[in-house]
Every structure is written in C-alpha cells, then in structure tokens.
Amino acid sequence: MDALIISLELLVVLGAIVMGTRSSGVALGLWGGLGVGVLVFVFREPAGTPPVDALLIVLAVVLAASMMQVAGGIDWMVRIAARVISRYPRQITLIAPLVTFLFSVGAGTSNILYPLLPVISDVAYRNGERPSRPLSLSVVATGVALACSPVSAAMAAMVTLTDVDPYRFELIDIVKVTLPAAVLGIVASFFVVRRLGKDVADDPEIQARVASGELPPASPGSTRGLPEATPTGRAAALVFLSGVLVIVVLGLFKDLRPEDARGAELGMTPIIEMVMFAVGTVILVIARPKVADVPMASVFRAGMVSAIALFGLAWLTDTFISAHQALVVDTVGRWVDAAPWIFALGVFLVCVATTSQSTATRTIVPIGLAAGLAPGMLAGMWGGAFAGIYVLPTNGSQIAAANFDQTGSTKLGSKLVDHSFFVPAVVLAVTTAVFGALIGLLIGG
Template sequence: MDILLVILQAVVVLGAIVMGVRTGGVGLGLWGVAGTLVLVFVFHLAPGSPPVDAFFIVIAVITAASAMQAAGGIDYLVSIASKIIQASPSRLTYVAPLVSFVFTALAGTSNIYFALIPVIYETAYRNGQRPERSLAASTVTSALGITASPVSAAMAAYLVLMTPLEFSLVDILIITIPASIAACIVTSIVQQRLGRELLDDEVFLARVEAGTVEMPQVLAAQQAARADAVASGMSQGKAARHARKSAATGAERAERIHIEVPPGGAAAAWIFIAAVLIIVTFGLFSGLRPAFPTGENGQLVPVGMSVLIQMFMFTAALVIILVRKVPPGKIVEQPLLKAGFVAAVALFGIAWMADTFIKANQETIIDPLGDLVTSYPILLAVALFLVCGLTTSQSATTNTIVPIAIAAGMTPGVITAMWPSLVGVWLFPANGSQIAAVETDLTGSTKLTTVPVWHSFTIPMLVSWVTVVAVGMLIQLFVH
C-alpha cells in the first residue's frame, strides 16, 4: 500500500512538471504549486520548505539586470562582445563560444546571448564560414555560463542547497568555471571539424539559387578562384584549398557590424559588474562579511551569501537608477524582468513541490535512489541532464535532483562536478536560443530534424557535457 501511494505521489509530481512544460512560461511554477496542493490535501504530506531565499535572489538579480538593460548596459556588453567576436573572424568558432559563456556568466542570464546570435551569424556569413559551427557551439556553451555565474537563478537555488553543507560560492565556482572553460575549448575544436564548407553544401547552394540568401563576396571570390584552378588542371580538392587560401585576406576585411550604445550604458554595465565582483569577493573572504551572534553560545557567524547577494543586487539597481536617472517605471517594462519573473515563479513552484515529495518519502524512495546514485555517481549526471532536457529549467532541475544526491550523502564536490550537466537543457529543440539560431541562419546550415533529439546542437551539447563533468571531477579531487 505504501509503495502504491508513493507511486501515485510521483505521478502527481511528474504530471505537474509535464503539464507545466506544456503550459510554458509561469505555468511551470504554477503547476508546481498545484502539485504541492494535491500532495498536501489529497495525500496529507507535510508541506516542504518553499525556496524563499532562492526566489528573492532571482528577483534581486533580475531587478539589477533590468535596471542595467533600461540604462543601455546590456547594449554596452553586447557591443564589447561583438567587437571581440569580429576581431578575428578566422577563429570565430573558438572565440564566439567563449564570449557567449563569459557574458552569460557575468549577466547571470542566457538572455544576453539572444543579442549575440545575429552578430555571430553575420560574422560567419560575411566571412564565408559555415554559421552552424559557431552558432551551435555558442548556443550550447552559453548554458555553461549559468552554472559558472554567481548571480544566475540556478546558482541561487544551488547555493541555498549547498550552504548547510558549508560549501560556499567560491567552492562551487572553483570547480564550475575552469571545467566550463575546458568544455568550451573542446567543444570548439570538435565543432570546427563538423559539417561541409558552404560552397560544398547543397542546401546553401539551393537557397542561393532560389534567391533566399545571397552569395557573400568572400564565397563568390572562392568560387571564382576554384573554377580558375580547376580550369588550369588542378584537382577539385586542391582547387578548393587554393580558393579558401586566396580568399582568406578578403574575409578578414569583411564589413563589421556596429552596435549603438546609449549614453551611460557603460556606466550602468560597470555598476552591475562591480556588484557581481563585490559578491564574489565576500564569498572568497568570509572574514570581510559582518558577523553576528547566533545560537545559544552566541558564536559570531558571518552574514550568509544569500542575504548579501540580495542586498548588493537591489542596491546596484538603485545606484543605476540614481546615476543614470532611469525612470523606475521603465525597469518593469524590460524583457529581462519578465523573463526573470518567469524563472523565479518556476523555481518557487517546482522546488516547493519537490521538497514536499522528497521529505515525505525519505526512507521509501529517496534512500534507495541515493544508494544507487552513490554506487554509480555518473547516474546523477545522467539524471540532471535528462530532467533538465525535459523541464528546460536549470533552476527547477537543481531543486528536483540535487536534494536527492545530498540526502544520499554524496560529497558537495562530486555533486558540483556533476551539476553542469544542466547543459542537457538543449536536449530538445524547445528553447528560444535554439529556435532563434536556426531562424537567423539563412544559409540553412543550423537546423532541426524530424528526430527531436538530433539537431545541430546535439553533438556540441554531448561534447560539452562529457568534458565539463570529466574536468570537474578531476578538479574536485584536488581542491576538495
């Protein structure tokens, strides 16, 4: 009978997640709360702990980010990113993924990547490169920035879970940042070798023939050089290599994209970045934080990082408003605020439901699952990867799966090494970044297929996943 009840409760949890994904937007969080209601009133489970700290961290960060966006700070960051991306077009597949990762980590949201998609595409297209290589790799690595960001929604959820284990923000970043950078590099190396050159791609050539897309000047020069080389008796392979080499100089001189930055955008961006750096500094040196007596013995305990993140992010928003004279009403109109609110509600609902279910079934289901994960740690990475792919929410997945690993007694270092498996968010083509990349690429090289899990992002996603977990596991062996 107990097993049957647990199965029914699990059906409620999974059903709420599935319905939330189908509903979309805040629906994921609202279905999570509805699932909690069913667990409490129908199955009489004690309500779990709602993730209040994580919720307000997300709200604080997204408020500061929205103030920065309203003041032109996002435009400033994108302009810097575009200059870096366009500085060396021949190395685009290596540079763009790293830039996408870094800027997502700084901003705490992958929404900033949307603005980089046309820059990456145009740089690749104008220089005669296959856009799929840089676009797919950059899309995937932008998700790695979420688990390497001190101010992302997923980090807010994860930090709240790790704090009782005395595993700090710095302990987390020491693992996730270098592991993610290694994954960016390996992914770029593999991605650079995938797909045909555009002049050998039938889909691209058909689109040129149909007038859907124009042949860029660089490729037109390559095509002419290849024809001349073949006419002179050179083999097709040698002719192609000769054409690419002869057109390389022209590619480097291709017209660059310029992004306008509103006055004061730089100041707003640096205020936000300064707040992020201050948060990291306080995380690195706990002695700098104010300490207050806690508990019966009156021992001095530093202020928690969750509280500090909220204070500094809200204060950063205020400073941006005052320095740049941003009307407060303009902040609530920003797309980032809407996206952040959706993430906060999704985090709140799913985390509350998961905590209610997990606490009530510790002995019946969580302990056996914990034993399995402890015996085969790689299963944690697989669970994180698959659940994130199904829910398309890094923060919700964090609050659903990580508590199981913690309850199983897995060490924080190992859990953290596995945590970037949230890159599985790209498993299905259900994300705005994937769809935007496909729609932006007029050459047709970046594509989806009739098989939901096989698309332009599949290989870079798998390469990133394997690399980030493997490197993370190595790092945690030495630092923890």
C-alpha cells in the same frame, strides 16, 4: 499499501512536471503548486519548505539586471562582445562560444546572446566558416554559463542548498569547480563541433543560394545590426559587473563579511541580495533608467517566469522528498554509490524536460546531497548537465539562431534529435561534467 501511496504520489509529482512542461512558462509553477495541494490535502503529507531564500536572491538579481538592461547596459556589453568576436574571425567557432559564455556569466542571463546571434552568423559566413558551428556551440555554452555565474537564478537555488550545515560549500567554492570545467568543456567541444557539417565552399545548399543571388559571396566584411551603445549604458554595465566582483570578493575573503546575529560571518545569501539591491539603486541614481520600463524588460520577464517555476516545482519536490526521505536517500544513495554519473543524468533529464536549470537544481540536487555525494563532485556534474536544456529544439535562443542564419546551415530538424544543437549539447554536457567531477574531487568538498 505504503508502496502504492508512494507510487501514486510520485505520479502526482511527475504529472505536474509533465503538464507544466507542456504548458511552459509560469505554468510550471502553477502545476507545481497544485501538486503540493494534492500531496497535502489528498495524501495528508506535511507541506515542504518553499524555496524562499532562492526566490529572494532571484528577485534581487533580476531587479538589478533589469535596471541595467533598461539603462542600456546589456547593449553596451553586446557591443564589447561583438568587437571581440569580430577581431578573431578565423577562430570564431571557439571565440564566439567563449565570449558568449563569459558575458552570460557576468550578466547572469543568457539573454545577452540574442543580439550577438546575427553578428556570429555574419562573421562566420563572411569568413567561409559554416555558421551553424559557432551558433550552435554559442547557444549551448550560455546554458552551462549559468552554473558559473554568481548572479544567475540557478546559482541562487544551488547556494541555498549547499551553503548550509553540514556541507558549507559556498558560492565561491561552486564557481571554483564549475568555471574551469565549463571553459575546458567548451574547448573540448570545439574540436568536435568544428567538424560538423560541410564548409561553406563545399556545401551545395549554401552554394545554390549564392548562385541564385539569395546570399552574397562569402567575403570578410563588417557586421551590421548591433544595438547602440551609450555612456549611461556603459556606466550601468560597469556598476552591475562591479557588484558581481564584490560578491566574488566577499565569497573569497570571509574576513571582509560582517557578522550575523550569532557572531559568525554573514552567509552569502543575504550578501548577494544586499549587493544586488545596492547595484540597482546606484544604477538608478547614475544612469537614470525609466523605472516604468523595468517590468517590460526581457530580463525581468524571464526572471519572473523562472521565479514562479522555481517556487511551485521546488516546493512540490521538497514536499515529496521530505515525506519519504529515508526511502529516497537509501534508493538513490545505492545508485550514486554504484555510478555517480546517475546524478548528472538526473539533472540533465530534468533540464531536458523543463528547460529550466533552477528547477532541475531544486529537484535533483537535494537528492544527490542527501545520498552522500561530495559537494565538489556534485557541483561539477551539476554544471555540465545544464547543457541538457538544448537537447530538444524548443528553446527560444535555438529558434532565433536558426532564423538569423541566412545560409540555412543551422537547422531545427524534424525528428527531435536531428537538429544542429543536439551534438554540441550532448558533447558539452559530458565533457563539462567529466572535467567538473575531476576538479571537484581534486579541490575536495
């Protein structure tokens, strides 16, 4: 009977994830919340713990980042990123992914990628490089960037799981694993991606468009269509990035932190929240953005969707795992002991199914920790698995990249796995996870 009940409850969990994924957006949270109700009222399981700490971090970070966006800070960052990309056109398949990765790490969101897509496509084509190469790897690189950012929603979820007893694996410990692993993964992926597809001069489809006058002949030139940068935008971006730096410094040097009520150094969760509120306030005073525009900002909308999805699904999985912790730990523990990569595969598959890194974090990471996987190794594989959100061609940035590529080389495909992002996503996931696991083992934790 117990096996039947557990199986039925698992069907409820999986069903909520599937239905939420089909509806997408805030529906992930709605279906997750409904699943909690079914487990509690129908199966009489005790309600799990909602991810309150993670939600508060997300809200604080999203508010500060949205203030920066409305003030023009993201536009300024885009101009800087575009300048770097344009400076090294011959190496764009490597430079563009690294630049978009680093700026996504700093901003805590992959939304910074959208204005850069036409720049990457234009620079690549004008210099004879197949646009699909830098575009595809740049898109996928922003996925793993969120595992390296101190101010991403995924990191908020991760910190609240690992920065507790008995692990005490703090934000800076995670970044020390994920950041070098991701950079190495991008570089390794570059050697594969640069061989995908034919060069512009050898591609008959592209050359047919040139011959018909649909495309100009490939030749070096300046990029177009960049957003306008303003002094207030520059100030807002620098204030936000300074806040990120403060968080990193306080993570590195615990002696700089104030004490909590127990006399120990204050944890990073409230520090991130306070610093981000301070950052948002400083931006408000210095840059004077229109506060009424903040709820309409793309960063704000995307952040709220992530928070709602995180709330419902994380609460659902916590309820199920808490009710059957011994069974889950024993079963998954045996799998992880036999093959630790199974944990990475779990995160990867949830990312594929939900296209949400924070949801995958709250769903799979507690299982990996409870199964006894070392936090350092776990963090490394966790970051690499984030590339899974681009395995299917359903993400907005993938669609935008294909639309901005006037050569038609960036394709969404028709068979789910024949699109331009599939190989870069799989290669980046594997290389980053491998490097991350090795770095995690070397630094311990």
